[in-house]
Amino acid sequence: MAIDFTLSSEQRALQASARAFAQEVLAPVVREADAETDPLAAFQRTKEAYVAAYRAGIAFCMLPKKYGGGGLSNVELILAAEEICAVDPGFACTILVNGLGLLPVWYWGSEEQQERFLRPATSDPSGEYLVGYAVSEPAGSPGGTANFDTPEPAPVGIGVTATLDGDSYVLNGRKYWPCNVAGWDGKGANASIVVVRTDPSKGGTEGLSAIMIERGTPGVSYRLISKMGHRLTPNAEIVFDNARVPANNLIEGTRGNGDLLINRNFAWSGPVAGIAAVGVARSAYEAALDWARTYTAGGPSPIINHQYVGYVLGDVAAQIEACRYLCWKTAHFLDRHDYHGELIGAMCKIHCTEALFASVYKCLQVVGVNSLDTRHNFEKLLREAAVFPLYDAGNFGMQRRRVHGVMASPDFNPRALMDDEFVPFTKQMEEIDTVPGYAETPLPTQRAKPARAPTKV
Numbered sequence: 001m002a003i004d005f006t007l008s009s010e011q012r013a014l015q016a017s018a019r020a021f022a023q024e025v026l027a028p029v030v031r032e033a034d035a036e037t038d039p040l041a042a043f044q045r046t047k048e049a050y051v052a053a054y055r056a057g058i059a060f061c062m063l064p065k066k067y068g069g070g071g072l073s074n075v076e077l078i079l080a081a082e083e084i085c086a087v088d089p090g091f092a093c094t095i096l097v098n099g100l101g102l103l104p105v106w107y108w109g110s111e112e113q114q115e116r117f118l119r120p121a122t123s124d125p126s127g128e129y130l131v132g133y134a135v136s137e138p139a140g141s142p143g144g145t146a147n148f149d150t151p152e153p154a155p156v157g158i159g160v161t162a163t164l165d166g167d168s169y170v171l172n173g174r175k176y177w178p179c180n181v182a183g184w185d186g187k188g189a190n191a192s193i194v195v196v197r198t199d200p201s202k203g204g205t206e207g208l209s210a211i212m213i214e215r216g217t218p219g220v221s222y223r224l225i226s227k228m229g230h231r232l233t234p235n236a237e238i239v240f241d242n243a244r245v246p247a248n249n250l251i252e253g254t255r256g257n258g259d260l261l262i263n264r265n266f267a268w269s270g271p272v273a274g275i276a277a278v279g280v281a282r283s284a285y286e287a288a289l290d291w292a293r294t295y296t297a298g299g300p301s302p303i304i305n306h307q308y309v310g311y312v313l314g315d316v317a318a319q320i321e322a323c324r325y326l327c328w329k330t331a332h333f334l335d336r337h338d339y340h341g342e343l344i345g346a347m348c349k350i351h352c353t354e355a356l357f358a359s360v361y362k363c364l365q366v367v368g369v370n371s372l373d374t375r376h377n378f379e380k381l382l383r384e385a386a387v388f389p390l391y392d393a394g395n396f397g398m399q400r401r402r403v404h405g406v407m408a409s410p411d412f413n414p415r416a417l418m419d420d421e422f423v424p425f426t427k428q429m430e431e432i433d434t435v436p437g438y439a440e441t442p443l444p445t446q447r448a449k450p451a452r453a454p455t456k457v
C-alpha cells in the first residue's frame with residue numbers, strides 16, 4: 001500500500017464478499033445465538049455459518065497458500081474482518097483464534113510439523129475444523145496470565161507444566177479462557193496449541209514452550225464459560241490431569257521461547273482486535289445516526305438537528321475513521337516485517353479498543369434510555385465493545401507492558417514506526433513491570449524479592 005487509501009479492485013471484491021457473508025449467512029443466526037444461555041449451545045448455533053465460512057475460504061484465510069490456506073495478507077485479512085465484526089465480533093474471534101493456534105506452527109514448526117498440523121486444518125471435508133490457543137490461566141494467587149514472562153519460577157505466571165517422560169510430555173494444571181479448545185461438542189477442538197512450563201525452575205522468559213494437543217488426548221477435560229460479551233465464541237476451562245502428549249508435538253522453535261510466541265501472536269492479533277472494535281463502533285454509529293435522523297423526542301424535528309447530537313456523532317465518526325487507518329497501517333507493518341509488530345500491534349490494540357469503547361457509549365447517550373432496551377441492538381454492541389480492551393491480552397497488563405518494554409530499550413528509535421523501520425523485540429524487553437514495588441523488607445502482602453532483577457533493560 002502506497003499512501004493512497006483507495007482499495008484495489010481485488011480488495012474491494014474481498015470486502016464485498018465478506019460483507020455479503022456477514023449479512024446473508026451470519027446475521028440471521030446472531031440474535032438467537034447471543035440470547036442462548038448455555039455457552040456451548042450458543043456456539044453450536046453458529047456451526048452452519050462456520051462451515052459456510054470454511055467453504056468460502058474464510059476460516060483459514062490467514063494461513064499460507066503453501067499449506068492450503070487463503071494466503072491473505074494482513075491488510076486483506078482486516079478488510080474482511082471489519083465486515084464480519086460489524087455483524088458479530090464473537091464469531092470473528094473464533095476465526096481469529098484459528099490463526100493464533102496455527103500461525104506459530106508456521107513461524108516455528110519443523111517442515112514435518114507444518115505438514116502435520118497445517119494441512120489437516122485446510123483440507124477437512126466436513127468444514128468443521130477448529131483450532132484452539134491456550135495461554136490464559138484461572139484467576140487466583142499466585143497466578144498471573146498478564147505476567148507470563150515473570151522472572152519468578154512456577155507457579156507464578158504460567159502454571160501448566162509439561163514434564164518429559166520417555167517420548168511423551170505429561171501435562172498437569174489448568175487453563176481458563178482459551179477459545180475454541182473445547183470444540184463443537186465440548187470434548188476438544190481438532191487441535192490446540194498450549195503454552196506450558198517445560199522448566200518450572202525457570203522464569204517465564206526461559207521456561208515456557210508450546211505444544212500441540214489433539215482431540216481425544218486422554219487426561220484432558222473441558223468446561224465452557226458463560227460470559228457477558230462475545231457470546232458466539234466459546235471460551236473454556238481446560239483441566240490437564242496427567243495428559244500424555246507425544247514429545248514431537250512440541251513446536252520446535254518454541255522450546256524455551258513460549259514468551260516470544262505469546263508476544264508475536266498478540267502483535268499479529270493487535271490490528272485484528274483493533275478492526276473488530278472499528279466494526280462494532282461502526283454498527284453503533286450507523287444505528288445511532290439512523291435513530292437521530294428519525295426520532296424527534298417531542299421536538300419539531302429529529303434530534304440530529306440538536307447541535308450537541310451532531311457534534312457527538314461527528315466525533316464518533318472521526319474516531320472510527322482514525323482507528324481504521326491505524327489498523328491498516330499496523331497490518332501493513334506486519335506484512336512488511338515478517339509478521340513482527342510487537343510495538344505497533346500493542347499500540348493499535350490499546351488505542352482502538354479504548355477509544356472505540358468510549359465511542360460506542362457515546363452512541364448510546366445520543367439514543368438515550370431506549371438504547372438500553374434489549375429489543376434494540378445497542379446493548380449488545382456495548383457488551384461486545386467492553387470485551388475488546390480486556391481480551392486478546394489485556395490492555396492494562398500485557399499490552400502496555402510490551403510497549404513499555406520496547407521503549408525502555410536504550411536502542412529504541414522513536415521514529416521507527418513513522419519511518420517504517422523494523423522494531424526488534426527481544427527477551428531483554430520482557431519481564432518489565434511484572435513485579436511491582438520491591439521493598440528491602442517485604443510488606444506482608446509482598447513476596448520476597450526474586451533472586452534475579454525484575455527487568456533486564
Ligand SMILES: Cc1cc2nc3c(=O)[nH]c(=O)nc-3n(C[C@H](O)[C@H](O)[C@H](O)COP(=O)(O)OP(=O)(O)OC[C@H]3O[C@@H](n4cnc5c(N)ncnc54)[C@H](O)[C@@H]3O)c2cc1C
Pocket residue numbers: 093097132133134135136137139144145146147176177178179180230233235387390391392393394395396397398401433434435
Ligand atoms: C472473548 C475472549 C477470547 C479469549 N481468547 C483467548 C484465547 O484464545 N486464548 C487464551 O489463552 N486466552 C484467551 N482469552 C483471555 C484473554 O486473552 C486475556 O487477555 C488474558 O487472559 C489476560 O487477562 P488479563 O490481562 O486480565 O490478565 P490477569 O493476569 O488476570 O490480570 C488482571 C489484571 O491485573 C492487572 N495487572 C496484572 N499484572 C499487571 C502488570 N504487570 N502491570 C499492570 N497491571 C497488571 C491489570 O489490571 C489486569 O487487567 C480470551 C478472553 C476473551 C474474553
